[in-house]
Amino acid sequence: MRTPIAYFVVLSAILFSLGTLGVLLRKNALLIFMSIELQLNAVNLSLVAFSRMHNELDGQVLAFFSMVVAAAEVVVGLAIIVAVYRRRQTIDVDQARELRW
């Protein structure tokens, strides 16, 4: 017997909310980054779950795409974080606010 789809969706929603809260509340760039990854994975989870529910592979393919894009994004994001750290010895995003009026 299959696990009901609702379980996956609820889990995905919980993960996504956790990720969102992390992005909004954390000051450490690395932790914000990790939270973004959490959001992405929450979405991947629901994609795979829905794919299985419909017995089609589209959702799983899309999940792979999203993982690849996330990996690329990690490369760029981490590089920026490293660069910011080298420049100002901190990765507190509230300190990096030159781009404003």
Added chain:
Amino acid sequence: MVGSTFPPGSAIEGTFGLGTQLDMLWLVPALPLLGAVINLFAGRRLGKAAGWLGTLLVAASFVVAALAVQSLLGHPGQERLFVQHLFDWISVGSFSVGADLRLDAVSATMILVVTGVGSLIHLYSIGYMAEDPRFARFFAYLNLFVFFMLMLVLGANYLVLYLGWEGVGLCSYLLIGFWFDKTVNANAAKKAFITTRIGDTAMLIGLAFIVWRFGTLDFESVFGAAGATLTQGAATAIALLLFGGAVGKSAQVPLHVWLPDAMAGPTPVSALIHAATMVTAGVYLVVRSAPIFELSDIALPVVLVIGLVTTLYAGTAALGQTDIKRVLAYSTISQLGYMFMAVGMRAYAAAMFMLVAHAFYKALLFLGSGSVIHGMHEEQDMRRMGGLLRRMPVTGSTFIVGAVALAGVPPLAGFFAKDQILELANHTGRPAVWILGTIGALLSAMYIGRLVFLTFFGRPRSEAAERAHESAPLMTMPLLLLAVGAALAGALNLTPEGSLAHFLEPVVGEVPHGEGLAAWALSTIGGVIALVGLALTWLVYASGRVDQTALEARVDPLPRTLLNGWYVDSAYEKGLVAPAKAGAHLLASVVDAKGVDGLVNAVGGGVRWLAGAGRLLQTGFVRSYALAFFVGAIAVLAWVGVRL
């Protein structure tokens, strides 16, 4: 009607080349142009040869012109028209204008005067400008002027005429301001250019009018179709617009103010451009356009009145001048007024005769005054001269010949010219014109008598006058030749068959005839008037019996008024220039600075204010941006959800 056109097909056949004397017509303007180009680009290397080159080319142009006219004379009167097509100039749709030269009696007269008097003035300039560092440049401009003047009078359509018209204006500007390092000269040049431009603009509108009505600018086509095409109003409009150009170029009231100031230029320029040739272009234009002027009831009377007013105005103003060249300048304006009077009475041949005679004696007077100024070391004030006849015998005696010719003493040129015009006024039932014209003749005898007696007679009134010396033969030779011309030009009118009037008749028609006082009586009056004028001035300025200072004090403030030309300049300054400047200032400092700039600044300020308000959203806090994304995403989702 007078001012007839030639029947189609009656023109003399000819081509563009060197075949016959007429075929070489194009060389007449081309030779001075060649001189201008050479002197402009290689003049500095030529040194003194630049002057000789310029002179010889204009003289060669005179020879070619004389040959062409001789060939023209070989044909019967009604066939004396030769049109030479050089190239198509403008061709747009059905409208086309060719670079065409036209030789007929009128242009033949003009080219002989321009090149003949012109080459003498060139010769004189070699001596007069010898010390000038920009010697070659002077001759380049002078040659260029002759080229444009020849294009003006040889053009077979209004566009070629207009090319020459503007060209001579340009050369006039360049030559008045030849010594432009003096502010006065530079300003005089600008004044001349701008004042004549007022007239030129009217003329250009007139030309546009002609194109609109006729679809062509060619003289033969326009005059041939004028009677059938033009209404009374259109003819008046075109004629008066063209006359506007003539008023500016020929320095008639009210656009005369530039000519006295133009005396700032070198004296040969005054002689060539501002006495003998360019200023007579206005007369030429009206004579040439006579078929249009005659269609209007108003145009020719306007010409007559302007001429008359100008004659009297300038004649009186000339009496009050102290600068020798300014006397001659006002005299020129006054004499041009006579020519326009003649034109206004349909006596085109009389106007042309006066033009030729005037070219001789006025060029002579100007060159003589240049010789005086040279001998006096650049002194132009007649009050500092005196007794120069003994020190400058050739200049003095030739000048007196010119002066007597101008005054109208028989049998010199001026007498015949003026006599013919005044006789006509009497015979055509215009007693007022006759009386005022005679007063004008008295005035001209008086101002020129005053000039002669102040300059050449009495005692020297300054050290420079005592030490004055005769000019070099290079300068006195043209004076002698011109004196012969001034004395004998009257012969052009002696016999009816050989007269200039007879020569011009196929183009401009007969001089009108009428009844009035007997011709001999009128001539006697004219001669007596001239002698009375000269005698009066002799009494005041040379006899030593009249205290000039006391006389001037008694008629105060007349001398000052005349010296300032009836204050027309100051009136223009106060009435036109000052308001124009005030208006410009108003536009610049209020309308432009506050209005136009204000609007632009308001747009800029508004954008700045909006941006200032909007930039407050940019906090720089990454997390508030993330919150905005989140809220935005929720909002989109909510919207999609509601829609579903």
